[in-house]
Amino acid sequence: MNKSYYLETYGCQMNVADSELIEKLLHSEGYKQTDQMEKADAIFVNTCAIRDHAEQKVHSRLGLFNRVKRENPGVIIGVLGCMAQNLKDDILTNKPYVDIILGPDGYRRLPEYLKRNNKKKHIVDTKLSRYEVYDDLFPSRKEGINAWVSIMRGCDKFCTFCIVPFTRGRERSRSIDSIIAEVSQAVSDGFVEITLLGQNVNSYQFNSIGFTQLLEAVSEVKGVQRIRYTSPHPQDVTEELLDIMASRNNICNSIHFPLQSGSDRILKRMNRTYTQNHFLAQVTMMRDKIPHIGISTDIIVGFPGETETDFQETLNVMNEVQFNSAFTFKYSGRPFTKAVEYPDHISENVKQERLERLIQLQKQHTLNKNSDLIGTAQPVLIEKESKKSSSHWAGRTDTNKWVTFKKESTKIKQTVDVDILKTSGISLHGEIS
Ligand code: 5AD
Ligand code: SF4
Secondary structure, three states: OEEEEEEOOOOOOHHHHHHHHHHHHHHHEEEEEEOOOHOOOOEEEEEEEOOOOHHHHHHHHHHHHHHHHHHHHHEEEEEHHHHHHHHHHHHHHOOOOEEEEEEEOOOHHHHHHHHOOOOOOEEEEOOOOOOOOOOOOOOOOOOOOOEEEOOOEEOOOOOOOOOOOHHHHOOOOOOOHHHHHHHHHHHHHHOOOOEEEEOOHHHOOOOEHHHHHHHHHOOOOOOOOEEEEOOOOOOOHHHHHHHHHOOOOOOOOOOOOOEOOOOOHHHOOOOOOOOOHHHHHHHHHHHHHHHOOOEHHHHHOOOOOOOHHHHHHHHHHHHOOOOOEEEEEOOOOOOOOHHHHOOOOOOHHHHHHHHHHHHHHHHHHHHHHHHHHHOOOOEEEEEOOOOOOOEEEEEEOOOOEEEHHHHHHOOOOOOEEEEEEEEEOOEEEEEEE
């Protein structure tokens, strides 16, 4: 059998990792990947529902897939992942050309559905599971530096803005044995950086093993040059976790630490379970333990009821912490969530204006943080050739910043010390020490 599939992936790294699982399942059915959707036997889109904008993008792609299907009526169209969960009714009523709708816990059944597909009836499977962690199913990875390794699925935190607990279901952790086996496999396949993934990685719990012990075990796998993880919840970052990070050379001095808002009143309405003071105390603890730790964050502006004073509190925290980088979002009302029912939504104009101020401030902080590195030597993992020059490499510091420098006689996947000489925009330039 010589069937081919075309797959597009939207959303977070978890979705990228899920797509690698899906590809593994498709390969074991004899499907081959193609970049040409017009020639594919099956077109899949792995979707994201986190904000309305992400959904709109998928809707527009589906319009295109529909046109492809008119030319090639035999093609199977599958909507996978978070949006399948969320929008199955809409798809069933308005998008009859979609053949398979499959939520994030149903991927194992995809091969069966491909065989069963009879063109007359849609297949809809959005059942969430309390147990599915795809423990025994190792992803099909393309060559590269970094391997995403999913350690848990779902979320039980129920932040009031977030759709994830509804699209990905209850929190569950994967066994440490299968995580370590997958990490070892990734290393023998040539990957040198491992990023542990979960909606709330520090809620990881398998029997008596928590996230800190898991991280320690991963750092002992031979050949792992770098370990990153995303994302922890600010409430659960402990001293023990930071001690392990500080004591292991191959765990990066870098943490993604989502603030969401700096105002206690808004944090409470978001059900974020920490206060501004607690967040700042956590940052102080991190910097005490790991002085040059790189801290990135996520911030939402225009959450329902956010006043100018609340927004100022967010700017204050940003000024205090000076994040290395920030993903910034306008609040987007999501179905099923508590916040979408709040009566005091903020106008689009105000959201936009606050977002712009936030981005401006973060830009300054990012530039300041980058300039602080001039004159220092940083360990850099060489990842690829610089886009601008074939005689230069591009690699990342362990605090996650891109640096370019002359190749000399080094090669990809090597870690070298680089003297940082100058910055331009958000990138750094240097030379091998
Ligand atoms: N609106 C805007 N941003 C959101 N996020 C999650 N839900 C929403 C929403 N409804 C952001 C949060 C989270 C990141 C992955 O996406 O900042 O940390
Ligand atoms: Fe969403 Fe909050 Fe869970 Fe993160 S912790 S996935 S923001 S509910």
